[in-house]
Amino acid sequence: MTVKEKLARGELVLCMGLRQARTVDTAMIAAQAGFDCVYVDMEHSPISLETTSMICAGCHGLGITPLVRPPSHAADWISRALDGGAHGLIVPHVSSPAEASDLVSAARFPPLGRRSVMGPTPALAYKGMPLAEINKTLNAQTLLIVMIETPLGVEQAGEIAALDGIDMLLIGSNDLCTELGIPGEPDGRRRVQKAWQSARRRRHPRRRGAAEAAGRSWRALHHRRQRRRLSRGRGARRRSGAAQARVKGACDTHFHVFGPGDRYPARDPKLRYKPPFAPLEEYLGWAEKRGFARFVFVQPSAYARDNSCMLDAMRAIGHPCRGIVDVDEDTPERLLAEMHEIGVRGVRVNVSPVHPPEAGLAERLMPRIDRLEARSAELGWQLDFLLPGWLTEQMLPRLGALKVDFTLAHMGMFLAKDGPQQRGFQRMIEMLKSSRGYAKLTGVYRMSKTPGFSDARPMAQALIREVPDRLIWGSDYPHLSFAEQVDSDQLLALLAQWAPDEGTRRKILVENPARLFGF
Secondary structure, three states: OOHHHHHHOOOOOOEEEEOOOOOOOHHHHHHHOOOOEEEEEOOOOOOOHHHHHHHHHHHHOOOOEEEEEOOOOOHHHHHHHHHOOOOEEEEOOOOOHHHHHHHHHHHOOOOOOOOOOOOOOHHHOOOOOOHHHHHHHHHHHOEEEEEEOOHHHHHOHHHHHOOOOOOEEEEOHHHHHHHOOOOOOOOOOHHHHHHHHHHHHHHOOOOOOHHHHHHHHHHHHOOHHHHHHOOOHHHHHHHHHHHHHOOOOEEEEEEOOEOOOOOOOOOOOOOOOOOOOEOHHHHHHHHHHHOEEEEEEEOOHHHOOOOHHHHHHHHHOOOOEEEEEOOOOOOOHHHHHHHHHHOEEEEEEEOOOOOOOOOOHHHHHHHHHHHHHHHHHHHOOEEEEEOOHHHHHHHHHHHHOOOOOEEEHHHHHOOHHHOOOOHHHHHHHHHHHOOOEEEEEOOHHHHOOOHHHHHHHHHHHHHHHHOHHHEEEOOOOOOOOOOOOOOHHHHHHHHHHHOOOHHHHHHHHHHHHHHHHOO
8 A cells, every 4th residue: 555545544654754864775774664655855955866766766666655855846856856766745835826736737747737758767667558557657646745834825725735636735833933933833823723724624525515626726726827828807807908008019127037946046145035936938928928029137136146047048038138137346347248248238236125224224335336337337237226115215316316327126115005295206206307217117016015006006107197208117027925916917907007098108118118228
């Protein structure tokens, strides 16, 4: 009887975790000690994929089920671990149904997922079987366990558990309690208990309507791209609005890409979010169908000043593009010239948009801004600012005096709840009228918390009315920290509401970006 079968029968299964032991004889030790399975923890150990595959092979001959905890959600980690002989995966840090459905897509063969077909595999002892039977057998045999380790995951545990292809939820108590601010206190917390109870209700086979609910959740959330193509409800209305905003030759002036974590690791020591796997191909699958033909990459804060992921994507995109990098003020001229050749046209000055007011911060930024201004002037580059609203207001005199073009992300990050009459926002508008600056109509969800971002509409329309020649639009894909609350179609539809006149949208989407970025 397999581990998956024992679990389905409610029987006890004993599993031995491996972090430092890296030899194939660990399978023998596990068997002699009475364990049912071994799981190789690649997230918290230096164990390689090659060693993992050898350990899995050692398990097969002893009746031990090999499980693997991959270091990331990347599809190549998922498929290679399974192709290497793992009978199941324990995937960490799953916080949403969308993330879980992507894992199902990577781990399951059609019709449940999109796992690439290998043929005879070590998981089946290389048995010669018809390909359809191999896929069916592996789909039934593979155990997919997702770890709930964040408050967001707790809130959505029921929806995650309801997805067809997810076999088990594992509460990662250490990370979860750390996220909740109660490290080392995993017991007796209502929110953890709520996740467990919610998951049980959604998966219990005797609960009326459970199967139908699971089916509905699966169809609605199976994959990000499929989800965006749904032709009902809000999705259809968003796409309709996005189609209305469409303008030939449009430019998305603010988006990010994230590659596989093993190739492009996060570099920011004060990381505010878990970097997603958001490859260029997925972004283009949306953008090209919405009529976008020009693109401006922006370096995400997670990579700090390692611009390699973005530069690689710029080389591969196959469309006219520009890039905004994050570099040291004294970066060698040779490297800047190489970046310019690829299409880089600016440098980012990035302060967390949720940074609380801090005396003296504006003054401490001045040396970097002064140096980057001089170097950008030599290259014909611009400066791109992401600042909290309070800091934007403090910086307005310096920004207005810049001798190079510059942009302000997210409408300067002035909070929508304070309205368009707030002093800093009005001063920004006046500054834009007489400077080389542009405001980005981006990231509205970062400045507004009302349904439909309704309180941001007066602010966007004030900008459109006062400085239409100084505005550009960006999707802010992949909507870091907000991906489960908003999508790019919704944001593009908002532009159609803010600027119903096609001529105005043409300025924002085509003419202004062409002038600013030299397309």
